[in-house]
Amino acid sequence: MNPAPALAAFEAAEILAHGSEGVIACDKAQRVHYLNPVAERALGRPREALLNRPLLEIFPGLKSHLASLPGMQPGDQALELEQQDAVSGRSFHHSLHPTSDGGLVMLFRDVTEPRGMADALSRSEEKYRDLFNAIDEGFCVIEVLVDENGVGIDYRFLEVNPSFERQTGLIDAVGKCMREMVPTHEEHWFSIYAHVAATGESTRFENRAQGLNRWYDVYAFRVGKPEDRHVAILFNDISQRKAAEEERQEADKRKDEFLAILAHELRNPLAPLRNGLEILKLAGSTGDGELLNRACTMMERQVSHMVSLVDDLLDANRISRGLITISRKRVDLADIVRHSVESAEHAIRQQEHELTVQLPSREVYVDADAVRLTQALTNLLVNAAKYTEPGGRIALAVKRDDATVSIAITDNGAGIPPHMLNRIFDLFAQVEVAPHQPSRGLGIGLTIVKQLVEMHGGTVQAHSEGVGKGSRFTVTLPLSPERRAPGEGTMDQAPRARGHRRVLVADDNRDAAESLATMFELLGHQVAIAYDGEQAVAEAERLQPEVLLLDLGMPRLDGLGAARRIREFPWAMTAVLIATTGWGQEQDRLASRTAGFDHHLVKPVAMSDLEKIIAEMPPADAA
Ligand code: ADP
Numbered sequence: 001m002n003p004a005p006a007l008a009a010f011e012a013a014e015i016l017a018h019g020s021e022g023v024i025a026c027d028k029a030q031r032v033h034y035l036n037p038v039a040e041r042a043l044g045r046p047r048e049a050l051l052n053r054p055l056l057e058i059f060p061g062l063k064s065h066l067a068s069l070p071g072m073q074p075g076d077q078a079l080e081l082e083q084q085d086a087v088s089g090r091s092f093h094h095s096l097h098p099t100s101d102g103g104l105v106m107l108f109r110d111v112t113e114p115r116g117m118a119d120a121l122s123r124s125e126e127k128y129r130d131l132f133n134a135i136d137e138g139f140c141v142i143e144v145l146v147d148e149n150g151v152g153i154d155y156r157f158l159e160v161n162p163s164f165e166r167q168t169g170l171i172d173a174v175g176k177c178m179r180e181m182v183p184t185h186e187e188h189w190f191s192i193y194a195h196v197a198a199t200g201e202s203t204r205f206e207n208r209a210q211g212l213n214r215w216y217d218v219y220a221f222r223v224g225k226p227e228d229r230h231v232a233i234l235f236n237d238i239s240q241r242k243a244a245e246e247e248r249q250e251a252d253k254r255k256d257e258f259l260a261i262l263a264h265e266l267r268n269p270l271a272p273l274r275n276g277l278e279i280l281k282l283a284g285s286t287g288d289g290e291l292l293n294r295a296c297t298m299m300e301r302q303v304s305h306m307v308s309l310v311d312d313l314l315d316a317n318r319i320s321r322g323l324i325t326i327s328r329k330r331v332d333l334a335d336i337v338r339h340s341v342e343s344a345e346h347a348i349r350q351q352e353h354e355l356t357v358q359l360p361s362r363e364v365y366v367d368a369d370a371v372r373l374t375q376a377l378t379n380l381l382v383n384a385a386k387y388t389e390p391g392g393r394i395a396l397a398v399k400r401d402d403a404t405v406s407i408a409i410t411d412n413g414a415g416i417p418p419h420m421l422n423r424i425f426d427l428f429a430q431v432e433v434a435p436h437q438p439s440r441g442l443g444i445g446l447t448i449v450k451q452l453v454e455m456h457g458g459t460v461q462a463h464s465e466g467v468g469k470g471s472r473f474t475v476t477l478p479l480s481p482e483r484r485a486p487g488e489g490t491m492d493q494a495p496r497a498r499g500h501r502r503v504l505v506a507d508d509n510r511d512a513a514e515s516l517a518t519m520f521e522l523l524g525h526q527v528a529i530a531y532d533g534e535q536a537v538a539e540a541e542r543l544q545p546e547v548l549l550l551d552l553g554m555p556r557l558d559g560l561g562a563a564r565r566i567r568e569f570p571w572a573m574t575a576v577l578i579a580t581t582g583w584g585q586e587q588d589r590l591a592s593r594t595a596g597f598d599h600h601l602v603k604p605v606a607m608s609d610l611e612k613i614i615a616e617m618p619p620a621d622a623a
Pocket of ligand 1: 383384385387388411413414415416424429430431442443444445446447471
């Protein structure tokens, strides 16, 4: 049998090129005229069993394709197809070429995957699936959808792991497209994945997904054949970390702003103070009493301002470190309100505001640290005065409920923009003012108010209709459970000092020591001064003072050591020892108490505190 007529129409080079393939040539009736050894081996039957047999008998699955062949011309594109052989169960790739004599040449090759390899593949796939199902990270495989220009326009989820839902909040995503699920998903996601699909370059990035309201850390890489545009994505929801980062940045920014304001605020009083000193020098020589008085009043005001700034700073620091404790007792809220109004009076009067106070007709008792609660209410009143144009109206109203009492401080001033209402209680937070306006504080007052009120088991809330519409701050406190006996727990005014005392002032800061001594002398007391601890002990022995003010940080012998030695003198049993220091924390107070001090005053010491201590002493024997 000569296969030549059929083969002649076929390029010899083609046969050589497919040398690893089976070749079968058929006549017009599609019977086998020729087959090469590869075909014999592939079909697993002897040559004799195949020759002259109809091709359809050998490959029954090709029926419809063979039927279409007579219409084809030699030189037409070959018919390429893949078929599984029903008998052997193997898969073949066929390429059918019509020949000019009406016959055909078929090239074919076995494309059945070797069994061992298929098993290995499925085992590794299983392992990979187990791994991705077990991990905390979200994992998905997507098919990137592109437009005619290759631009990524959407993607479809092909598979997702169990963590996917937790990490995205998207339920039953498989088979769905991203745009269908999250229409607002940002363009950059589509373009990044299209790039990975097109180039095969893997990528790692962090991005916000606004529509999901989350931030992600993402690793994306291409899988499978490039033309499939499949991209695998490993990702983590990092929203919490991002929020913490943002919060940290915001806090840093606030701190920087705060430091700038602090420097500014602390420098502000210095210029008038320096001027005041000049005036004192000049006026001292002219003897102009009126001028001296005015300069002193101004300087006093500036010093008080600085002292209150520093006090606020210290308070904020102590509160944030949990170092402030309050000692509560049953007090009439009316007393606290009265004292707060007195403390804020200067600020209110200076701005010519009108203040109304509304108290319930009956007493209202709360368990409070009177000093600290007064501080909180004073702060709110001073703020109302500060943030209201001169001539404004401020109202304080106390309202009692069954179990609580609320104190509302309302002004008709600057108001607070809605986005700041909660934030103004944060440390260093301030409502932004126009650049040319001077800042009016450090942004710590409300933080202290909030902390102090909360330490009393209460709350403080800010309310404002907006900028220019005034503000209302409401403090709510629990009522004290029992009724009290009349007269109990009210706060006393500092009584005036009576009688003259022997006083020793010891401080290595000469100005501090001498100015304090001058004040005592002006009040009629007999005063001695020492500039270190040893000298203090010696002076004490000589003078036998009834009141001793000892600075704690002194050379040679510190205040604690001096106090211990002085306490050993028999006459000193009844003496009042007062520590004066820059350190007012609990451990400092404890140390001074242990050394024998009766009082611990933080500098700068207010004369009224000293007067009060002296007034509370038993009557002076010699006076
Ligand atoms: P500051 O030392 O800046 O006054 P606060 O903590 O007391 O600090 O207040 C924080 C911010 O809250 C202020 O800078 C101010 O913008 C705003 N604020 C406080 N009280 C009022 C008020 N009564 N009216 C308008 N704004 C206020």
